[in-house]
Amino acid sequence: MERDFTPELAAFRAELRHFIAAHLPADLRERMRLGHPAGREDIIAWQRILNARGWATPSWPPAFGGPGWSGVQRLIFLDELARAPAPEPLAFNVTMLGPVLIAFGTPEQQQRFLPRAANLDDWWCQGFSEPGAGSDLAALATTARRQGDHYVVQGQKCWTTLAQHANWMFCLVRTDPAAKPQAGISFLLIDMASPGLSVRPIRLIDGSAHVNEVFLDEVRVPVALRVGAENRGWEIAKFLLGNERAGIARVGRTRERLARARELAGEIRQGGHPLIEDPVLRHRIAALEVEVQALEITQLRLVSAAERLPPGEADPMASVLKLKGAELQQRAAELLLDIAGPQGLAIAPDPFANAPDGIAGADTVPDWAAPLAPAYLFSRAYSIYGGTNEIQKSILARSVLGL
Ligand SMILES: Cc1cc2nc3c(=O)[nH]c(=O)nc-3n(C[C@H](O)[C@H](O)[C@H](O)COP(=O)(O)OP(=O)(O)OC[C@H]3O[C@@H](n4cnc5c(N)ncnc54)[C@H](O)[C@@H]3O)c2cc1C
Structure with a gap:
């Protein structure tokens, strides 16, 4: 996809990538690459690095300290963070509260809370x-x-x-x-x-x-x-939930997880061969990659169209991004766990016997495999939070298909 962006957007992406490479702490990058979630201190430190560069609040207008990026630029930003991988700015501060205060807050509320939200002085x-x-x-x-x-x-x-x-x-x-x-x-x-x-x-x-x-x-x-x-809080809640769905497809994150799956499948051997040589697994990875690419194109189309909507008006098609994005994230988490095989299972050590052959006990789960089962289990939440899949389908049935 990258080759299809305009030269300006390609230069923008290169600038982001260069900055992230130069400033993202190496230990944080490595933990996230293995699949561990970023911790509290990691999230604060990284958001402050981004804020110092003026990039912690991508969707805020310049008058409130935002960089003035278009929707497509904001997607590229999220994509580059996911690719690194690096934490996103804290959504509660930046995607949810900030735009609400900018649209509905008093000048006192804006002055008191917005700079602190941007710098993660308040969580x-x-x-x-x-x-x-x-x-x-x-x-x-x-x-x-x-x-x-x-x-x-x-x-x-x-x-x-x-x-x-x-x-x-x-x-x-x-x-x-x-x-x-x-x-x-x-x-x-x-x-x-x-x-x-x-x-x-x-x-x-x-x-x-x-x-x-x-x-x-x-x-x-x-x-x-x-x-x-x-x-009048319901109006504000609807505005906030509309913003919450922006970027919810998590295309970059799924693509990064697929890259990790390829890497692991190249390292793990079964029957004397790297797993990646298994045609069934290759097909599964390829099929997921094609779907991720289709979702990315859909997302770019919707983001471009959203820039022509009146301010505050949400596009019900965003539900497609939430639905499909959750499904692909879940499938990527499942793929990684399948690639890890028995090594991904953190089974509590049996106090009475040796662990069965080939199955690692909790104390022996290798570092590369340890986060994969928890990530798979947590991935069930993707189709619940931010509005369940059933609710997204109802929105699409009513507002898009007119049923
Ligand atoms: C990990 C995680 C983090 C979360 N973080 C936050 C947070 O920070 N702040 C916050 O406020 N909330 C948070 N939530 C809550 C989340 O928004 C709700 O869980 C979600 O909206 C679903 O509501 P519920 O759990 O009450 O389930 P219910 O609404 O009771 O739904 C139960 C089941 O019934 C189905 N259902 C319900 N109504 C309909 C309908 N009309 N048509 C068809 N099917 C229907 C649902 O799809 C679901 O399968 C979080 C949830 C999770 C799992």
């Missing part, structure tokens, strides 16, 4: 979902009642990614329980150190605990930290 998390409100987000039950110049918030959020690192949460709350579900919601900025707020980790199938429950028990939030008008 934001997203308090939307609740135990009874996920796909049907408008069913959210967390309430905020007005008391003078404060709201008093009572309720529970769920699946809050990386809340354990966050010092701020943007949150949807119900300010008018009598109104229609969508009409009584407001958007609040909540300090995670507020009395009455507590975070409890949820252990996931991959062994990680990076999603959480957040409990809000009579938490006082200044009215000045409401974004937009009272009871």
